[in-house]
Amino acid sequence: MTDLTPVLSATWGAENSWTLDTYTNHGGYAGLKKALAMEPTDIVAAVKDSGLRGRGGAGFPTGMKWGFLPPDDGLPRYLVVNADESEPGTCKDIPTMLSAPHTLIEGVAITSFAIGCNHAFIYVRGEVVHVYRRLMKAVEEAYAAGHLGKNIHGTGFDLDVTVHAGAGAYICGEETALLDSLEGRRGQPRLKPPFPAVAGLYARPTVVNNVESIASVPAIIDRGVDWFTSMGTERSKGMGFFSLSGHVKNPGQYEAPLGITLRELLEMAGGMREGHELKFWTPGGSSTPIFTDEHLDTPLDYESVGAAGSMLGTRALQIFDETTCVVRAVTRWTEFYKHESCGKCTPCREGTYWLALILKRLEAGTGTEADIQQLLDTCDSILGRAFCALGDGATSCITSSVKLFKEEYEAHVTQGGCPFDHSASALFEYADASDAPAIEEAHA
Amino acid sequence: MSYDEQTLEGLTKDAAEIIGRYPVKRSALLPLLHLVQSIDGYVSPDGIAFCAEQVELTSAEVSAVATFYTQYKRRPNGEYAVGVCTNTLCAIMGGDEIYRQVSERLGVGHDETTADGKVTLERLECNAACDYAPVMMINWEFFDDQTPESALKVIDDILAGKAVVPTRGANTVASFKETSRVLAGFQDGRADEDQGIGEPTLAGLKVAKDQGWKEAGK
Known part of the structure; x- marks a missing residue:
C-alpha cells in the first residue's frame, strides 16, 4: 500500500x-x-x-x-x-x-x-x-x-x-x-x-x-532534491494531488506520490458508494481518455497512464458507477467544449459544434447508427488539426467511450432513448423527469 | 457617458489604482470591466466608454473583449447571480435536477433574471469543486453538496430578502455589485471570514493522520 x-x-x-x-x-x-x-x-x-x-x-x-x-x-x-x-x-x-x-x-x-x-x-x-x-x-x-x-x-x-x-x-x-x-x-x-x-x-x-x-x-x-525524488516513480517524481470526485464514499483531495493506483486511492476513500461498482473514470480531467475497472492497478504516473492510452493530466479522478449513462456524460462534456471553444480555429469551432449536435440527438434517441461513425470521423478532423489542445481534448472522451462502450451508443439508437434512469445516479432521491421535454439548451 | 460627477470621480480614482498595478495599461481592462459592473451591475454602454477612455482603446475594441468572457453581463444582472453546475459530474450527481427545480421556483431559465431583479439564473460550467458535487454558486461563493431542498431553501431566503450563507467562504454572500468590486482587485476586509474547511478538502489529510503516515523523510 x-x-x-x-x-x-x-x-x-x-x-x-x-x-x-x-x-x-x-x-x-x-x-x-x-x-x-x-x-x-x-x-x-x-x-x-x-x-x-x-x-x-x-x-x-x-x-x-x-x-x-x-x-x-x-x-x-x-x-x-x-x-x-x-x-x-x-x-x-x-x-x-x-x-x-x-x-x-x-x-x-x-x-x-x-x-x-x-x-x-x-x-x-x-x-x-x-x-x-x-x-x-x-x-x-x-x-x-x-x-x-x-x-x-x-x-x-x-x-x-x-x-x-x-x-x-x-x-x-x-x-x-x-x-x-x-x-x-x-x-x-x-x-x-x-x-x-x-x-x-x-x-x-x-x-x-x-x-x-x-x-x-x-x-x-x-x-x-533527494527528499523529493524519494517519492514517485522513475520518471514521475514527487507527490501530487489526486482529486477524487463522483460516486465514491469520501471524495476529496489525496496528496500522494505519483504512481499510486486508483485501487489504493479508492480504498482510502472508503470505496465506491454503498452497493455500487465502478464503471468508468477519468484519470486527469475531462480532456483525458476514459478508463474502466481494467485500469484499477495502472500506476498513476505520466508514463504508465500514457502507455495505457490516456493522460495523467491534472489527476482529476472523476469516478462514475454503473448507474451512469456514458452517452449522457460524454454529451455534457462535449457541450462544455463547444461553449468554451474560443472560435479562433475552424476544426475546433465547427467540430465541437457538430459533435455536440450529433451527441444530443444520439442521447435523445433520435440518432442513427451512422451518427456513431460520424462522431469518430468528426473527431478525426479535429485531433491534431486544432490550433491548441482544447480541440484535441474535446475528442478524448468521445473516441475512448465509443471504443469502450459502443453498445451503449447503439442502445440509444435501437431503443429510441436513454436506457438509464438518471435519478439512480444522483446523490438524492427524486422522480426522473428525463422523459419530459429537455431543459433548454445550455448557453443558447 | 451619463455618470454623475461623484460616480465618475470615484471610478476615475479606482481606475488609476488598477492601471497602476500593470506595466502596460491595457492589462487593466479585465479588472476595469469588473469595476464598471460594480457600479452598473453589468457592462453598460457607459461602462464600455469609460474603460475605452481609460486604456485608450476604441469602444468597439472594449466590446470585443467584454463579449468574450461569460462573467461580463450584457444586460443588468440580478442582485444575486445563482449558478447551478450542470457540467457532467455535478449534473449526474444531481445537478440537472437541482437546476430544474431552482429554475421552476424562480420562473426563469438560463441567463434570465427574475422580474424583481433579485436573481439571474445560470447553468454553470465546472467551478473546481467537484469533490463537493453537486455544487451551486451564488455571486461566486460556494454552496457545496447541494440537494433540491437545500438549494430551494437558499433561493427562498434570497426571495424573502434574507442574507444567505455559503458552505465555504465568507459569512454572508455579498451582492453582485460588491463581488464585482472585489474581482476588480479591491479588498473588502472579509478574507478572514470563514465557514470552515470542508471534509473533502481534508479527506486525504485525515486518512494520513489515522494511519500515522508522514511525508517521506519526516
Missing part, C-alpha cells in the same frame, strides 16, 4: 490555515530564506534535478521550462502563475489557494528570484471570490513581512506580485491564451513558436506555471 504524503496540504487542518502566522509557525518561508542564499542558477538546477513536472496537465519538466529563458538582457522578464483552474474534474488549486495561499506566494518569490523576475502575476479564475480575497490578503501580508516588495530580506532583490482575476473562460487556462487575456485581450491562443520563454507577456521572456507546480518549489528547496 502506498502511503499518502501530505506536503502542500499538511497545514490545511490548522486553525486559520490561510494566514501568514499559521504558515510561518509551521515552517513556512524557510524555503525562501534558503533560496535567497543560493545562486539563482543553482535553484533552477535543483528544480531540474528534482524532476518536478508541470502539475497543470501537460507534465512538462518545470526546471527545464525555466532553463529555456534567454540570458538576462537587463529588461523585464515575468512569472505568470496559471490559477485558472477550470478543467472539468479538477479541484486541487482552489483548495490550495483557499487554505494555504502562502505556499503559492512563497513559491512565486523563490521562482521569481531564480529566473530574475521582478514582477509576477497570479491569474486566478474570476468565479471564486473568496479565493481571490485570500490571495490578495496573503500578498499584502507577505509584503508587510518583507517576503515581497523592495530589497527582500536585504538581498537587493525586488519583487512585486499582482493578483489578477479572469472573467470566465476555460481557454484562458491555455498558457498563451492566458497571456493574451492578461494583456487585456480576448483569451485566444497564440501561434507557437515563439514560446512564452522567448516572447511571452508583453513579448518578454515569461515562465507560465500551474499553481501546484509553483507551490511545490518551496518544499523542494527547503527539504532538498
Whole structure:
C-alpha cells in the first residue's frame, strides 16, 4: 500500500490555515530564506534535478521550462502563475489557494528570484471570490513581512506580485491564451513558436506555471532534491494531488506520490458508494481518455497512464458507477467544449459544434447508427488539426467511450432513448423527469 | 457617458489604482470591466466608454473583449447571480435536477433574471469543486453538496430578502455589485471570514493522520 504524503496540504487542518502566522509557525518561508542564499542558477538546477513536472496537465519538466529563458538582457522578464483552474474534474488549486495561499506566494518569490523576475502575476479564475480575497490578503501580508516588495530580506532583490482575476473562460487556462487575456485581450491562443520563454507577456521572456507546480518549489528547496525524488516513480517524481470526485464514499483531495493506483486511492476513500461498482473514470480531467475497472492497478504516473492510452493530466479522478449513462456524460462534456471553444480555429469551432449536435440527438434517441461513425470521423478532423489542445481534448472522451462502450451508443439508437434512469445516479432521491421535454439548451 | 460627477470621480480614482498595478495599461481592462459592473451591475454602454477612455482603446475594441468572457453581463444582472453546475459530474450527481427545480421556483431559465431583479439564473460550467458535487454558486461563493431542498431553501431566503450563507467562504454572500468590486482587485476586509474547511478538502489529510503516515523523510 502506498502511503499518502501530505506536503502542500499538511497545514490545511490548522486553525486559520490561510494566514501568514499559521504558515510561518509551521515552517513556512524557510524555503525562501534558503533560496535567497543560493545562486539563482543553482535553484533552477535543483528544480531540474528534482524532476518536478508541470502539475497543470501537460507534465512538462518545470526546471527545464525555466532553463529555456534567454540570458538576462537587463529588461523585464515575468512569472505568470496559471490559477485558472477550470478543467472539468479538477479541484486541487482552489483548495490550495483557499487554505494555504502562502505556499503559492512563497513559491512565486523563490521562482521569481531564480529566473530574475521582478514582477509576477497570479491569474486566478474570476468565479471564486473568496479565493481571490485570500490571495490578495496573503500578498499584502507577505509584503508587510518583507517576503515581497523592495530589497527582500536585504538581498537587493525586488519583487512585486499582482493578483489578477479572469472573467470566465476555460481557454484562458491555455498558457498563451492566458497571456493574451492578461494583456487585456480576448483569451485566444497564440501561434507557437515563439514560446512564452522567448516572447511571452508583453513579448518578454515569461515562465507560465500551474499553481501546484509553483507551490511545490518551496518544499523542494527547503527539504532538498533527494527528499523529493524519494517519492514517485522513475520518471514521475514527487507527490501530487489526486482529486477524487463522483460516486465514491469520501471524495476529496489525496496528496500522494505519483504512481499510486486508483485501487489504493479508492480504498482510502472508503470505496465506491454503498452497493455500487465502478464503471468508468477519468484519470486527469475531462480532456483525458476514459478508463474502466481494467485500469484499477495502472500506476498513476505520466508514463504508465500514457502507455495505457490516456493522460495523467491534472489527476482529476472523476469516478462514475454503473448507474451512469456514458452517452449522457460524454454529451455534457462535449457541450462544455463547444461553449468554451474560443472560435479562433475552424476544426475546433465547427467540430465541437457538430459533435455536440450529433451527441444530443444520439442521447435523445433520435440518432442513427451512422451518427456513431460520424462522431469518430468528426473527431478525426479535429485531433491534431486544432490550433491548441482544447480541440484535441474535446475528442478524448468521445473516441475512448465509443471504443469502450459502443453498445451503449447503439442502445440509444435501437431503443429510441436513454436506457438509464438518471435519478439512480444522483446523490438524492427524486422522480426522473428525463422523459419530459429537455431543459433548454445550455448557453443558447 | 451619463455618470454623475461623484460616480465618475470615484471610478476615475479606482481606475488609476488598477492601471497602476500593470506595466502596460491595457492589462487593466479585465479588472476595469469588473469595476464598471460594480457600479452598473453589468457592462453598460457607459461602462464600455469609460474603460475605452481609460486604456485608450476604441469602444468597439472594449466590446470585443467584454463579449468574450461569460462573467461580463450584457444586460443588468440580478442582485444575486445563482449558478447551478450542470457540467457532467455535478449534473449526474444531481445537478440537472437541482437546476430544474431552482429554475421552476424562480420562473426563469438560463441567463434570465427574475422580474424583481433579485436573481439571474445560470447553468454553470465546472467551478473546481467537484469533490463537493453537486455544487451551486451564488455571486461566486460556494454552496457545496447541494440537494433540491437545500438549494430551494437558499433561493427562498434570497426571495424573502434574507442574507444567505455559503458552505465555504465568507459569512454572508455579498451582492453582485460588491463581488464585482472585489474581482476588480479591491479588498473588502472579509478574507478572514470563514465557514470552515470542508471534509473533502481534508479527506486525504485525515486518512494520513489515522494511519500515522508522514511525508517521506519526516
